Amino acid sequence: MVRKSNNKEYIRNLEKRVETLRILTEVSSIISSTLDIRELMSLVMEKAKEILSADACSILIYNKNNNKLEFEVAICGEEETSELLKKKITLDMGQGIAGWVAQNQQIVVIKDVKKDKRFFHDVDKMTGFETKSLIAAPLIGRRGLIGVAEIINPQKEDYDLEILSILTRHFATAIENALYHAETLEKERIKQELEIAATLQKSFLPEKPVFEKGRIRVSAINIPARHVGGDLYDFVEPDINKAGIFIGDVSGKGVSAALYMAKIISDFRYISRGINSPSDVMNKLNKVLSGAPRGMFLTAIYLIVDVEDGEAVISVAGHPPCIMIKKDEVYVLEMSSGPPLGIIETDFDENRVILKNGDRLIMLTDGVFEAKNISGERIGFNTILEFIRENRNIENLIERITGLINEYSKNTEMADDITIMEVSCL
Amino acid sequence: MKTEIIEIKGNKKLKITGDIDMHTSPELREILLSLIKNSRNQCVCVDFSDVTYIDSSGIATFVEGLKAIRTSGSRLFFYGLPENIMEIFRFSRLDRVFEIYRTFEDAFGI
Numbered sequence: 001m002v003r004k005s006n007n008k009e010y011i012r013n014l015e016k017r018v019e020t021l022r023i024l025t026e027v028s029s030i031i032s033s034t035l036d037i038r039e040l041m042s043l044v045m046e047k048a049k050e051i052l053s054a055d056a057c058s059i060l061i062y063n064k065n066n067n068k069l070e071f072e073v074a075i076c077g078e079e080e081t082s083e084l085l086k087k088k089i090t091l092d093m094g095q096g097i098a099g100w101v102a103q104n105q106q107i108v109v110i111k112d113v114k115k116d117k118r119f120f121h122d123v124d125k126m127t128g129f130e131t132k133s134l135i136a137a138p139l140i141g142r143r144g145l146i147g148v149a150e151i152i153n154p155q156k157e158d159y160d161l162e163i164l165s166i167l168t169r170h171f172a173t174a175i176e177n178a179l180y181h182a183e184t185l186e187k188e189r190i191k192q193e194l195e196i197a198a199t200l201q202k203s204f205l206p207e208k209p210v211f212e213k214g215r216i217r218v219s220a221i222n223i224p225a226r227h228v229g230g231d232l233y234d235f236v237e238p239d240i241n242k243a244g245i246f247i248g249d250v251s252g253k254g255v256s257a258a259l260y261m262a263k264i265i266s267d268f269r270y271i272s273r274g275i276n277s278p279s280d281v282m283n284k285l286n287k288v289l290s291g292a293p294r295g296m297f298l299t300a301i302y303l304i305v306d307v308e309d310g311e312a313v314i315s316v317a318g319h320p321p322c323i324m325i326k327k328d329e330v331y332v333l334e335m336s337s338g339p340p341l342g343i344i345e346t347d348f349d350e351n352r353v354i355l356k357n358g359d360r361l362i363m364l365t366d367g368v369f370e371a372k373n374i375s376g377e378r379i380g381f382n383t384i385l386e387f388i389r390e391n392r393n394i395e396n397l398i399e400r401i402t403g404l405i406n407e408y409s410k411n412t413e414m415a416d417d418i419t420i421m422e423v424s425c426l
Numbered sequence: 427m428k429t430e431i432i433e434i435k436g437n438k439k440l441k442i443t444g445d446i447d448m449h450t451s452p453e454l455r456e457i458l459l460s461l462i463k464n465s466r467n468q469c470v471c472v473d474f475s476d477v478t479y480i481d482s483s484g485i486a487t488f489v490e491g492l493k494a495i496r497t498s499g500s501r502l503f504f505y506g507l508p509e510n511i512m513e514i515f516r517f518s519r520l521d522r523v524f525e526i527y528r529t530f531e532d533a534f535g536i
Binding site: 251295 | 485486518523
């Protein structure tokens with residue numbers, strides 16, 4: 001008799017082990033079947049519900065930013081209840097059973113929730129669902145707590161708690177992988193969007209970075225710091241003998257600066273038509289930009305040069321100075337300047353300079369001399385000035401300046417947009 | 427960046443320590459705008475003596491503050507600017523836009 005009963009026990013245990021192995025294999029295949037986070041969590045929870053013959057299952061994901069648990073997946077009989085849980089309910093750390101499990105990172109089995117003080121009745125009140133018993137397990141991945149899985153009203157009682165914790169560890173790893181995959185996809189999407197934005201932004205700048213009219217030749221280099229930037233330049237022809245050259249730098253960086261730059265360049269092209277006075281254009285642009293959001297402003301220089309006699313009229317709005325290159329000397333052009341555009345009402349001045357045969361004028365944005373090296377030191381305006389002095393006879397000077405900055409900022413992330421223009425009188 | 431708000435002689439003083447750049451200016455914006463909103467005819471004085479750097483997004487934050495305080499009829503001024511910060515303001519002619527003083531007392535002609 002004893003032997004018979006031992007045999008039965010042995011067979012029952014064996015069957016249980018076979019069943020456990022079957023579940024583990026099934027769950028493993030589910031886990032490796034998808035990287036879609038929602039699909040994965042739904043599949044896992046469906047399986048858990050089935051294995052334990054439970055009424056409902058849910059996964060709460062830990063949101064690091066607000067330190068709360070949010071319902072991500074809820075599988076119940078009623079779809080409305082699931083939606084309500086997902087949209088309306090969040091738990092603080094330590095709040096309810098799930099909050100306790102998240103805080104203590106321990107699996108919890110509660111046979112009768114009415115007898116457990118930790119149970120948070122409000123969720124049942126809101127959903128109309130009746131929780132009698134539950135199993136709550138922490139989901140812990142390589143990067144720490146991911147969330148909590150809850151199995152509500154499990155009918156099966158002969159489950160193995162150890163197997164359950166092995167399963168939740170597997171779930172946690174799979175969820176973490178899927179989350180990581182989703183993050184990577186999102187990053188890739190943003191990168192692609194930024195690449196599109198960069199192409200679009202470039203289309204706002206002149207088609208070619210070189211402009212020639214009469215005795216005047218202008219060339220420009222523009223390198224945004226992070227795909228898109230707030231630096232801009234433009235060439236216009238306000239009159240038959242005139243060339244208009246504009247350089248500007250929008251405050252801030254990235255997408256907001258790029259969008260504002262696009263607006264400014266359109267405003268500039270509209271305003272500058274047929275106006276031969278750069279200060280008139282600056283005054284008008286200043287008015288248009290005075291309603292800029294979030295205090296955004298623009299430093300700029302607008303130069304209108306007579307392409308026959310080389311007389312240049314320049315208006316400056318808080319922008320770094322121009323550097324004049326003559327045959328025997330290089331110097332900073334002393335000019336009167338107004339504040340940046342878009343801040344206060346003001347009248348901008350005009351400065352007059354005659355560009356003679358062989359003269360070159362360098363215009364730049366502050367990204368050029370604020371470039372940092374790996375120790376965080378800025379290159380400075382004077383280094384740029386000295387470099388220009390030493391290399392004044394070189395033809396491709398603005399490319400050389402870019403090379404100097406690249407060399408100086410080697411192994412660092414470019415901090416600001418760089419724009420350099422050279423106006424030559426032939 | 428660290429900020430500290432001190433009520434001094436009936437005015438609000440905002441002391442800033444560290445870099446004001448595109449990473450820290452959103453936080454500064456919230457503090458400054460709420461300070462201006464609650465200033466009720468008080469001056470808002472910004473102590474720059476421990477500011478190590480300011481970029482254009484930081485300056486834009488103060489431009490926004492300046493525009494906001496004008497509508498409230500109050501005053502926003504800066505003092506104690508280290509030479510490198512003063513140079514940034516001077517270089518971009520922002521010294522004409524903002525009220526800048528050497529010391530807190532100078533601002534009130536004390």
